[in-house]
Amino acid sequence: MSEAPREIEELISLMAKLPGLGPRSARRAVLHLVKKRALLLTPLSGAMQKVAETARECVSCGNIGTTERCDICTSEKRAIGEICVVEDVADLWAMERARVFRGRYHVLGGTLSALDAIGPEDLGIPKLVNRLKDESVTEVILALNATIDGQTTAHYIADELEGRGIKVTSLAQGVPVGGELDYLDDGTISAALRARKSL
């Protein structure tokens, strides 16, 4: 399809690689950008360049920041006794939005997978174990996704941490806030029933 100039076709094909955008919506987005050149296209190009230059992984937790160690790792307000293990930076951000966890994080960057040949080293699990030795950690909270891969990884980490005198916990499973039983899957309902609490 060569109906647009080469420069624009190139931009469309790059935009189409973004998650959530296909060829058609990338085309629409690029037309919108060309129309809003001063308001959106130029600032967006600049913002991308700035992120490309400054963004980096935190050496201790794997969060994305602009410094060697991220704001959370260096914050004095954060409890150093608790480490929350998440699969991805997006999950770390989701936890932060909830504004309830005040410790620090460890980002795995994925889950264990025999099929994709992703082992404990690829996820920085030995690095996590080292952190526990060096830092005075008392609790590791496994906040992995409630998927089979996530739970397999959680069990592997729990096994690795056994016998080190560290409390290993995981997020509770149950009915989401605002959730209607009628729309929940069987697995969630049975998990919620098994974990029932006395009022």
Next chain:
Amino acid sequence: MSEAPREIEELISLMAKLPGLGPRSARRAVLHLVKKRALLLTPLSGAMQKVAETARECVSCGNIGTTERCDICTSEKRAIGEICVVEDVADLWAMERARVFRGRYHVLGGTLSALDAIGPEDLGIPKLVNRLKDESVTEVILALNATIDGQTTAHYIADELEGRGIKVTSLAQGVPVGGELDYLDDGTISAALRARKSL
């Protein structure tokens, strides 16, 4: 939400202004970009800057190109007797993808709207009338969307062109190729029936 560094939050808020992306999918797209910095983020920033610098509206038809007059307007292979009037550059691209029209275009950039105070001048309709005088045009094809606004605009243009000895046509309405009657709206079916053809 300030869980990410300022530079990244800025990029997310700009990305969220693209059509088809909301705050959540913009966040996901930006995380993807940060992970694929060399492969995607840097090239995308560069491609945007290049488009910001080079893209411009064709002075005669309103198409987006990189030169004063676009490739279609300057092409010698294009019939100069036919002008296809479209609402938007996206519609021009859609027509070009069909590879059946070999004339030139006129992009209105919208439709007439009393509510939004968009009059004939805003759509370059006088400019279109002038083009017809200067260029030896024999047919104007109105390829406007089959919406109320599109059809109102089509009728206005048809009225303007009356008595100038120019043939004014519009795209046929009917059953789309591959369309199943059961899934078509009543309007399309009655339009197709009224425009029925003998085999």
